[in-house]
Amino acid sequence: MTETMLHDRAKTYPSVPEARLLPLRGDPMTGDRYYSREFMAREWDGMWTKVWHVGGRMAELEEAGDFIVHNFRKESVLMVRQRDGSVRAFYNSCQHRGNRLVWTGAGGVDRGFSCAYHGWLWGLDGSLKAVQDEDDFPQGNPCGKLTLKEVKCATWGGFIWYTMDPDAPALEDYLYPMTVLLAGRRMETLTRVVRKTITVNTNWKFSPDNFNESYHLPTVHPQMASMIDEDYRNTVFEMSANGHNRMIEQGQPSMRSLHPNEVEPAWEMQLLDWGLEPGDYAGRARDARRDLQRQKRTLGPERGYRYFDSLMDDELTDYFHHTLFPNVTITGTPDGVHFFRTEPHETDPEWCTFDYWYLAPGVEGRDDVPTVYGIRPLAEAELEEAVFGEQNGGHMLGDFVDQDLSVAVAQQKGFHSRGYADSYLSGQESRVRRFHEVLNDYIEGRR
Numbered sequence: 001m002t003e004t005m006l007h008d009r010a011k012t013y014p015s016v017p018e019a020r021l022l023p024l025r026g027d028p029m030t031g032d033r034y035y036s037r038e039f040m041a042r043e044w045d046g047m048w049t050k051v052w053h054v055g056g057r058m059a060e061l062e063e064a065g066d067f068i069v070h071n072f073r074k075e076s077v078l079m080v081r082q083r084d085g086s087v088r089a090f091y092n093s094c095q096h097r098g099n100r101l102v103w104t105g106a107g108g109v110d111r112g113f114s115c116a117y118h119g120w121l122w123g124l125d126g127s128l129k130a131v132q133d134e135d136d137f138p139q140g141n142p143c144g145k146l147t148l149k150e151v152k153c154a155t156w157g158g159f160i161w162y163t164m165d166p167d168a169p170a171l172e173d174y175l176y177p178m179t180v181l182l183a184g185r186r187m188e189t190l191t192r193v194v195r196k197t198i199t200v201n202t203n204w205k206f207s208p209d210n211f212n213e214s215y216h217l218p219t220v221h222p223q224m225a226s227m228i229d230e231d232y233r234n235t236v237f238e239m240s241a242n243g244h245n246r247m248i249e250q251g252q253p254s255m256r257s258l259h260p261n262e263v264e265p266a267w268e269m270q271l272l273d274w275g276l277e278p279g280d281y282a283g284r285a286r287d288a289r290r291d292l293q294r295q296k297r298t299l300g301p302e303r304g305y306r307y308f309d310s311l312m313d314d315e316l317t318d319y320f321h322h323t324l325f326p327n328v329t330i331t332g333t334p335d336g337v338h339f340f341r342t343e344p345h346e347t348d349p350e351w352c353t354f355d356y357w358y359l360a361p362g363v364e365g366r367d368d369v370p371t372v373y374g375i376r377p378l379a380e381a382e383l384e385e386a387v388f389g390e391q392n393g394g395h396m397l398g399d400f401v402d403q404d405l406s407v408a409v410a411q412q413k414g415f416h417s418r419g420y421a422d423s424y425l426s427g428q429e430s431r432v433r434r435f436h437e438v439l440n441d442y443i444e445g446r447r
Contacts, residue, residue, distance in 0.1 A: 022239045024430060027437045028422045031415035034203040040349040044073065046443035048164075051326060052174050054341060055079050055153075055160045056106070057192055059380055061087060065124055066108045068160065073346050077151050078102055078113070079160050080124050089153035089162045090126050095146045105383070122148055158188035158359075178244050178322055178330075184310045185332050187359060192339075194358035194371050195381040198405065200388045203415075204327060204352035205439075206408035207342035211321060211329040212245055212431040218256050220403050225257035226264040228319060229286075232428035243325030243438035245431045251317035251334065252289040261285055274299060293317050296334070304364025323431070325438055336360040336369070350412060354388075356401055372399050 056068040061081040076092035099117040112123040121130040126148035154171035217230040229250040236248035263278040300308040320332040331338040337359040345351035360369040
């Protein structure tokens, strides 16, 4: 697909030939996959050490010496902005006696990283710059001989990625076709205005399971029906051979809403915001979708919505859910991008961390943006941490993230039941089974 085709303002969805529904083998999704320590170890050896991980945002590394630390189970990776502007990554372990060099999540240094154990100094490029008692090494001064062990690192979408596999494919090859499908979002220009990490009593796989289907929306997120059409007959489902998937839901009232043909408050607000008269759509609320796209296209530039220029018409109203194997979901909406990621607990398969970031485009004349957590300044957000379910835990009771996590905790308990053996899936949930089949391919050495 050419760049011109991708950014054409056609009213059809951007796609690539490889994106299609693929046949399933029917691999069982047994409960032990979610609580077995043995299975957790197989995931680490066969999958986590082979795939690309999001380490952070490029916006965190503004100057030479700025760094991010990403801890993943017992491993730790240090990503550093170099003096030439590039980013390099290293295992966060001193080559002298193995001491972890950096404990803080992010920061900046001038000379390099000094080990707190014996004072060895490592430069921004990973080379050893200075040691104590350099003349007391029978094998010779280690400076100029030793370097930190480097980790394969690359950038895309404003994210810093790394992989522990030196033989891993190039990042853009690994992410394809998402690099094409998400190009119009220009994520490298967006600002992370919400940044939450929530510890949850559930296995990390709840998130790709959950975000690979929309079947749960009517039950778990009923408030969305007045503005998101979650009917599987109107939803686009796509699978890619490498495990990435996409699902597209139209931005219009669902036929499952209480009054699908009437303009309910959430839909009414959108129409009014863009100069459309809700009364004109009485009895035919869903017809407003195309008019809303045209209105945004017409009024967007004068209102400062310059980012509309890189979006297709359907992206001005609809919801594009991209699941990047294994643990990242990027949802493009008319207003911004939602980023979701789960990562396993260091040792316990029944706990994980759930990251939620909201990435917002700038609108001329505004220095703040609306989010599900209220109005936020258009500036890089500070990290907010919480444990799900604890009193005053920092998450908003009743928002869509809280609803998903509540189900995840209950489901984790259900997986232990002798009454559960496998999932009985609908057609619209096929991508959930597909996710587990790709996971099996990794841990069984077929990838």
